[in-house]
Amino acid sequence: MIINADDFGLTAGVSRGIVRAISAGVVTSTSIMGNMPDLAANIELLQSVPEAGLGIHLTLSAGRPLLGASHVPSLVNNEGYFFRDSRLAVRRAETLEVEKEWRAQVERVLGLGVRPTHVDSHHHVHLAPRLMHLAVKLAKEYGIPCIRRLTVRDVWRESHPWRHALVLPDIAISQYIVLGSGLCFPRGVLSLHEHFLAALVRLSPGIYEVYCHPGKVDDALTKVSSLKYERERELEYLVSPELREGLQRLGVKLATYRDVAQ
Secondary structure, eight states, X not given: OEEEXXXXXXXXXXXXXXXXXXXXXXXXXXEEOTTOTTHHHHHHGGGXXXXXXXXXXXXXXXXXXXXXXXXXXXXXXXXXXXXXXXXHHHHHOOHHHHHHHHHHHHHHHHHTTOOOSEEEEGGGGGGSHHHHHHHHHHHHHTTOOEEOOOOHHHHHHSSOGGGGGGGHHHHHHHHHHHHTTSOBOOSEEEEOOTTHHHHHHTOOSSOEEEEEOOOOOOHHHHHHOSOOHHHHHHHHHHTOHHHHHHHHHTTOOOBOHHHHHO
């Protein structure tokens, strides 16, 4: 099982929390937001956890684009920020502008010395089929071997699947785009939730990914994310002896996307 912390680089508090979840907990991997302003300083924190898998968290709905607003006008609001509503962001986004921006994000992460194990996205925006085609294209072009693939089965495994009913058609299409891409992907994907350990019992053998959002709340986070103190609760759960013991009891072996690519 890959336990991947999304949103690395969002704020210093989130990044420090993720590093703690890796060093003291069961998180094995994290995804880096390539458009965040203090990314170089945050990436220095990862030197203390060299065993972690590092992905790229393609972003359309948090912060500013790396490219100026005049270069990607369909991606930004009147203040030059990405739209925080991910569905609005996807609906308004011109594909060619997304490609330019995502290429810049990938190249920034690579330029900071990261060798990515996989690609995923903030708010799962790459599950829109036209953006999945683009994410696959960029992963292959930059030699990134794996990608996060959600399936309809993954959604129905969750405790409240009806929340995602509107995006099920996109998920159904995008899962087959990935299947034919030549990229590697886990057998399934789960979110971290209160019934998480119980859900593992019903899984068939294979490599799965669990995505989560640990972090520490700082002033910067309150301005950029609606997910705040839930991050601290997830962090404490991820470093708890109870979770580690529960995984061991179920026979779960921790992994990274490197294991998927073998």
